[in-house]
Amino acid sequence: MGDILYLILALVLIVVLAAGGLLVGLRRRGRPGADVSSVDAAGVDEALPTVEPEAEAAPVLERPEPVQGRLVRLRARLAGSQSTLGRGLLSLLSRDRVDDDTWQEIEDTLLTSDLGVEPTQELVGRLRAQVRVEGVGSDARARAILRDELIAMLDPDLDRALHLRRTDAKPGVALVVGVNGSGKTTTVAKIARVLVAEDSDVVLGAADTFRAAAVDQLKTWGDRVGVHTVRGAEGGDPASVAYDAVQTGIEREADAVLIDTAGRLHTKTGLMDELGKVKRVVEKLARVGEVLLVLDATTGQNGLQQARVFAEVVDVTGIALTKLDGTAKGGIVVAVQRELGVPVKLVGLGEGADDLAPFEPEAFVDALLGESSLT
Amino acid sequence: MFATLQDRLETTFKSLRGKGRLSESDIDATCREIRIALLEADVALPVVKQFIAAVKERAAGAEVSGALNPAQQVIKIVNEELISILGGETRRLRFASKPPTVILLAGLQGSGKTTLAAKLARWLQEQGHTPMLVAADLQRPNAVNQLQVVGEQAEVTVYAPEPGNGVGDSVAVARGGVEEARRTLHDVVVVDTAGRLGVDAEMMQQAADIRDAVSPDETLFVVDAMIGQDAVTTAHAFLDGVGFDGVVLTKLDGDARGGAALSVAHVTGRQVMFASSGEMLTDFDVFHPDRMASRILGMGDMLTLIERAEKTFDAEEAAKTAAKLQGKEGDFTLDDFLQQMQTMRKMGSLSKIFGMLPGMAEMRDQIESIDEKEIDRVGAIIQSMTPSERDDPKIIDGSRRARIARGSGVEVSEVNGLVDRFFEARKMMVAMAKGGGMPGMSGGMPGMPGGMPGMGKRAKARQAPKKGRTKRRSGNPAKRAQQEAAAKQAEQSTPPGAAFGFGGDSADAEEAADFELPKEMRDLMGK
Numbered sequence: 001m002g003d004i005l006y007l008i009l010a011l012v013l014i015v016v017l018a019a020g021g022l023l024v025g026l027r028r029r030g031r032p033g034a035d036v037s038s039v040d041a042a043g044v045d046e047a048l049p050t051v052e053p054e055a056e057a058a059p060v061l062e063r064p065e066p067v068q069g070r071l072v073r074l075r076a077r078l079a080g081s082q083s084t085l086g087r088g089l090l091s092l093l094s095r096d097r098v099d100d101d102t103w104q105e106i107e108d109t110l111l112t113s114d115l116g117v118e119p120t121q122e123l124v125g126r127l128r129a130q131v132r133v134e135g136v137g138s139d140a141r142a143r144a145i146l147r148d149e150l151i152a153m154l155d156p157d158l159d160r161a162l163h164l165r166r167t168d169a170k171p172g173v174a175l176v177v178g179v180n181g182s183g184k185t186t187t188v189a190k191i192a193r194v195l196v197a198e199d200s201d202v203v204l205g206a207a208d209t210f211r212a213a214a215v216d217q218l219k220t221w222g223d224r225v226g227v228h229t230v231r232g233a234e235g236g237d238p239a240s241v242a243y244d245a246v247q248t249g250i251e252r253e254a255d256a257v258l259i260d261t262a263g264r265l266h267t268k269t270g271l272m273d274e275l276g277k278v279k280r281v282v283e284k285l286a287r288v289g290e291v292l293l294v295l296d297a298t299t300g301q302n303g304l305q306q307a308r309v310f311a312e313v314v315d316v317t318g319i320a321l322t323k324l325d326g327t328a329k330g331g332i333v334v335a336v337q338r339e340l341g342v343p344v345k346l347v348g349l350g351e352g353a354d355d356l357a358p359f360e361p362e363a364f365v366d367a368l369l370g371e372s373s374l375t
Numbered sequence: 376m377f378a379t380l381q382d383r384l385e386t387t388f389k390s391l392r393g394k395g396r397l398s399e400s401d402i403d404a405t406c407r408e409i410r411i412a413l414l415e416a417d418v419a420l421p422v423v424k425q426f427i428a429a430v431k432e433r434a435a436g437a438e439v440s441g442a443l444n445p446a447q448q449v450i451k452i453v454n455e456e457l458i459s460i461l462g463g464e465t466r467r468l469r470f471a472s473k474p475p476t477v478i479l480l481a482g483l484q485g486s487g488k489t490t491l492a493a494k495l496a497r498w499l500q501e502q503g504h505t506p507m508l509v510a511a512d513l514q515r516p517n518a519v520n521q522l523q524v525v526g527e528q529a530e531v532t533v534y535a536p537e538p539g540n541g542v543g544d545s546v547a548v549a550r551g552g553v554e555e556a557r558r559t560l561h562d563v564v565v566v567d568t569a570g571r572l573g574v575d576a577e578m579m580q581q582a583a584d585i586r587d588a589v590s591p592d593e594t595l596f597v598v599d600a601m602i603g604q605d606a607v608t609t610a611h612a613f614l615d616g617v618g619f620d621g622v623v624l625t626k627l628d629g630d631a632r633g634g635a636a637l638s639v640a641h642v643t644g645r646q647v648m649f650a651s652s653g654e655m656l657t658d659f660d661v662f663h664p665d666r667m668a669s670r671i672l673g674m675g676d677m678l679t680l681i682e683r684a685e686k687t688f689d690a691e692e693a694a695k696t697a698a699k700l701q702g703k704e705g706d707f708t709l710d711d712f713l714q715q716m717q718t719m720r721k722m723g724s725l726s727k728i729f730g731m732l733p734g735m736a737e738m739r740d741q742i743e744s745i746d747e748k749e750i751d752r753v754g755a756i757i758q759s760m761t762p763s764e765r766d767d768p769k770i771i772d773g774s775r776r777a778r779i780a781r782g783s784g785v786e787v788s789e790v791n792g793l794v795d796r797f798f799e800a801r802k803m804m805v806a807m808a809k810g811g812g813m814p815g816m817s818g819g820m821p822g823m824p825g826g827m828p829g830m831g832k833r834a835k836a837r838q839a840p841k842k843g844r845t846k847r848r849s850g851n852p853a854k855r856a857q858q859e860a861a862a863k864q865a866e867q868s869t870p871p872g873a874a875f876g877f878g879g880d881s882a883d884a885e886e887a888a889d890f891e892l893p894k895e896m897r898d899l900m901g902k
Contacts, residue, residue, distance in 0.1 A: 181485025300417030300603025
């Protein structure tokens, strides 16, 4: 039968070619009812978001910290873990003579932050041009050049606000998606805390009906800040849970509804279809204002592929970069931003409940380059 | 989708074709490309550097090979180096002379330890052992629960005296687990621990404490195939913190190139022992260094594609389809066409399937521009036809067309297009099924004349599986190159059957390396 396979492959090829050429592209989305394979894989699927909620169960409602300036507050953590990137670059650039070897080192430093080959080469090219034209001269000058270029890489003009306001008497809806183990559930909980801190009424939808602990995990988080969590049966249809959550949000006149989904590898067509369905079903009730892709900061170049596929299926509007407090640098988001135009909106900088910060390019770069900035 | 190393090198060497020996500048240019390819595959930079140095040395001293062009020569070297780092032979688990054998799992958060524990246990059970799982991850909420659930699915005993969720002493649990296993005569104990960051000293200490308490025979480091440059730092942290004897690569079912495997193996000198590639408990196997090498180089992954096709396609159905194609031209109907399309759909996105075929670089843009949803639309059109129309599309006249178009919500012209294309495609398929000329597929088929133009040596190897061997392990690109060479040759009008003649001797089979689609297929694509 091994031989037959070759025939099949050939057929596949031909069929693909034939089908591919058949019709010229029209609408893109909308494949109904393909939520297969979810049930039989239930409970096995887990590579698990792992950032832990703290164990203490506070009976009194917690008051999350205000959002303003979180990134600045977390700067130390960022600068501490990423000193190699920012300071390394800076010390290289402010050498008396920047020769080819130094440029090579600069390139290496950027590469080790998962920035990717192309963005790295481009950045190095631009830095080189700048230095050649203007010269470096002083530390302050080097810092200014580096700061400008890094900020330019991060494209500060992108809209990074979370669009989760109540509009047309309907709550703003956010869908949180990502691969297994990236930290979706925790991120949903942390966003809820951010919103609560801003005096929004929030409803959580635990549409991760896949993983045993996910629903309880989310509920625990919700209870701590007095947020209602809508849950469904384990192994149930995630789209129906999401629908219920939005329905509940509308009835309660909530400001925002956050929907947690099960982790899925972007290569699983069936599961991606299921995700598309969740979004379509929710859209019957209210517009989905935000689709946040949760990316683990340790992810390498595959992050781009993930983002591309998720964007195709559910139109990702923003990225939440998690686990940035390890040694990882999350350089892949630069590539993702450039390629797909999807901005990083949130960064997760620790396991604490309020360690999720809005992403601000300037503050972020300043943190990378260490203190005493703003030349 | 990034260009593969092979494509890159082919471009670099275009001007050099015919040159016998690699000059130093050639090697430098090549190394640059290899460097980029490896970095894009997430191989850590320090590893890339050392690797390149090694390749350079070998390439400079390499014998001039009459059979290989420079690009192939370099690729061959690169591939061999890769395989040697990844470990030529996969190491087997060491079992304790006095049971129970203790296996400790450690890794980052979210790398997939708990799931892996169950998979490993299941695998051990298949090998005739009686494993027991110990739930020593008391940190993550419901990790204990999860282990119990997956343990049940794997039908393995789970030792979980503590409910977890942040309370309890995992060291005591681990120790208790080993005692329990000794008492209940389980011969292998798999200890699942909490995920931890390499920089978290406290958690690393805990892992070390567990290690000291149970003195494991094997400590396995579980690492996510998607991890980037951080792999080196993490691997070092774990090696210093807990120490490990082997590596397990998880989430290989994604499309990450998995350069991390190379980084970790190179930096720590520990071998990758197992690979986990799916959500089912059975998606677990020993690691194949040769396949991983091809994957890292992005050289197309025919083996994976074949395996996936094997899983997706029903052999009987396939045989039936094959028979139809070899029969009268009208035997292959729109229904069959639809069925093929739908089955293929299950294999994943089209661009991914194409990505697995080697040497598709030329067509990459076209592939990218294929709209996957068009398949659904074609499906809709076919489903709007009556059974008799599907059996014989020739009867579709103007009014039938209008009806079909209305039924499937498309323009009449699209229905026309589909019918025309179907005839064209069918003609081609029949021609190929009968006479070969399609690279990659072919002969050896029962009743199919013409041997296997696309296969060369592999064709012979392929006869064996029929008699029971189910997995083909040859990921060796030298062989693949051969295959491609054969394909090319076949395309250049080698009469069917002749291809069987070569292939035994690897040197002369490796002459050419471009895999190209036959012209008619490219035309079809272009339309």
